[in-house]
Amino acid sequence: MKPAPFRYDAPATLDETLSLLAEAGEHGKLIAGGQSLVPMMNFRLARPGRLFDLNGVAELDFMRVEGARLRIGALTRHAAFHRPPCEGPTGALLAEVVRHVAHYPIRQRGTFAGSIAHADPASEWCLVAATLDAEIVARSRAGERVIAARDFFVASLATALRPDELVTEVRLPVLGARWRTGFCEFARRAGDFAIAMSAVALRLDAGIVREARVGVGGVEDRPSRQPAAEQALAGRPVSPAALAEAADAAAREVKPMTDLHADAAYRRHLVRTTTRRALERAAA
Amino acid sequence: MSAPSDKHAVALEVNGREYRIAVEPRRTLADALREDCGLTGTHLGCEHGVCGACTVLVDGAPVRACLMLAVQAHGRPIRTVEGLAGMDGALHPLQAAFHEAHGLQCGFCTPGFLMLAVGVLEREPDIGDAALREILSSNLCRCTGYQNIVAAVRAGAARMRRSTGHG
Numbered sequence: 078m079k080p081a082p083f084r085y086d087a088p089a090t091l092d093e094t095l096s097l098l099a100e101a102g103e104h105g106k107l108i109a110g111g112q113s114l115v116p117m118m119n120f121r122l123a124r125p126g127r128l129f130d131l132n133g134v135a136e137l138d139f140m141r142v143e144g145a146r147l148r149i150g151a152l153t154r155h156a157a158f159h160r161p162p163c164e165g166p167t168g169a170l171l172a173e174v175v176r177h178v179a180h181y182p183i184r185q186r187g188t189f190a191g192s193i194a195h196a197d198p199a200s201e202w203c204l205v206a207a208t209l210d211a212e213i214v215a216r217s218r219a220g221e222r223v224i225a226a227r228d229f230f231v232a233s234l235a236t237a238l239r240p241d242e243l244v245t246e247v248r249l250p251v252l253g254a255r256w257r258t259g260f261c262e263f264a265r266r267a268g269d270f271a272i273a274m275s276a277v278a279l280r281l282d283a284g285i286v287r288e289a290r291v292g293v294g295g296v297e298d299r300p301s302r303q304p305a306a307e308q309a310l311a312g313r314p315v316s317p318a319a320l321a322e323a324a325d326a327a328a329r330e331v332k333p334m335t336d337l338h339a340d341a342a343y344r345r346h347l348v349r350t351t352t353r354r355a356l357e358r359a360a361a
Numbered sequence: 362m363s364a365p366s367d368k369h370a371v372a373l374e375v376n377g378r379e380y381r382i383a384v385e386p387r388r389t390l391a392d393a394l395r396e397d398c399g400l401t402g403t404h405l406g407c408e409h410g411v412c413g414a415c416t417v418l419v420d421g422a423p424v425r426a427c428l429m430l431a432v433q434a435h436g437r438p439i440r441t442v443e444g445l446a447g448m449d450g451a452l453h454p455l456q457a458a459f460h461e462a463h464g465l466q467c468g469f470c471t472p473g474f475l476m477l478a479v480g481v482l483e484r485e486p487d488i489g490d491a492a493l494r495e496i497l498s499s500n501l502c503r504c505t506g507y508q509n510i511v512a513a514v515r516a517g518a519a520r521m522r523r524s525t526g527h528g
Contacts, residue, residue: 078408080387082365082366082385083365083386084363084364084386085386087432111433112410112425115428115430116410119389119427120409128386130430180496180498180499181423181481181499182416182423182425182499183425185424186429268499
């Protein structure tokens with residue numbers, strides 16, 4: 078239960094970090110909070126030859142609202158969301174979801190962007206990113222590109238990032254006052270990995286759903302939007318029947334995985350429940 | 362170019378005292394505290410961030426010492442269970458409360474629970490029951506069933522408020 082040997086560098090600037098990444102290629106690995114990487118290294122499931130520590134790169138330690146976007150820098154810790162980071166539904170959703178992200182001591186070190194780059198299927202932040210159409214900003218020495226969440230998550234622990242790229246920030250839309258958000262997660266214990274979870278955002282106008290975003294996580298190999306559930310809501314009044322139909326649609330469309338925590342049929346059952354509850358919380 | 366096994370000079374500031382050590386980058390903070398500083402009060406259970414026995418305070422925040430590298434703790438103030446009692450051996454209010462409320466049985470998890478609770482109570486002295494229980498679920502105890510740990514932390518919180526003059 079000790080990491081294999083590696084070379085360690087603690088760059089002070091983003092430029093220095095990008096040069097190290099370019100030079101190391103497949104052997105290089107970034108560490109920010111380390112709350113997923115170090116366990117994998119302790120188990121030797123990960124054996125990076127070189128480790129680049131982002132914690133001294135002060136320019137990546139920011140979170141701010143610009144226009145209608147919340148910009149979350151690479152060093153923003155989970156604990157920064159214990160209070161809403163911005164006004165309105167986006168801030169409220171983040172402050173609710175963070176209570177489900179691991180445990181308090183893990184939240185002191187782990188980072189939002191690190192969770193996105195790690196792409197665990199059970200990650201709450203990845204689900205939020207997929208549901209709200211986050212933009213992931215990736216930098217390398219070759220330049221910057223902005224990757225939409227739907228293109229970013231490729232499979233379990235796999236993303237569109239290249240080995241020489243670093244997530245410098247994640248941008249979330251700051252939803253306006255007409256939006257309502259809801260979240261529901263099922264896990265065996267507080268702080269445990271989600272077996273199924275749903276995040277939703279509804280834009281309402283006089284009780285009618287004008288736009289719906291329904292996301293499901295912990296169920297497939299990556300977080301997903303659920304178009305059938307969204308269509309079941311669009312243009313309809315918020316009613317128990319509409320919410321139940323949308324939850325049924327999500328449960329019908331998902332392709333759940335089976336693992337030692339739960340089989341596919343059980344996960345499908347949970348998706349119906351977590352989606353309905355998330356919608357009820359949004360509509361309340 | 363350095364080799365992976367080359368040692369890095371690290372200065373750890375633990376409980377107000379500086380320890381100058383030389384460690385490989387792969388040395389975790391938990392191992393450095395135990396093996397290089399001789400501070401064996403920090404316990405190691407799972408070594409992958411689940412059990413919380415190795416919880417210490419870094420910059421005042423409770424963290425898993427098994428998930429942090431010693432090189433990452435260079436120059437940062439660290440507190441471990443050894444720093445809780447006074448110089449005269451008088452127990453910290455939370456240690457006294459654990460003693461009185463039977464907040465431990467075998468004691469293996471106790472240093473981690475103490476540091477977790479001290480870190481939280483110093484930041485949120487008036488934390489509510491539900492939030493406190495949620496935070497205490499961060500660490501594992503296989504003896505007590507947790508009820509007495511919750512009771513001990515509650516009693517300790519009241520003592521800490523008194524001793525710091527916060528009502």
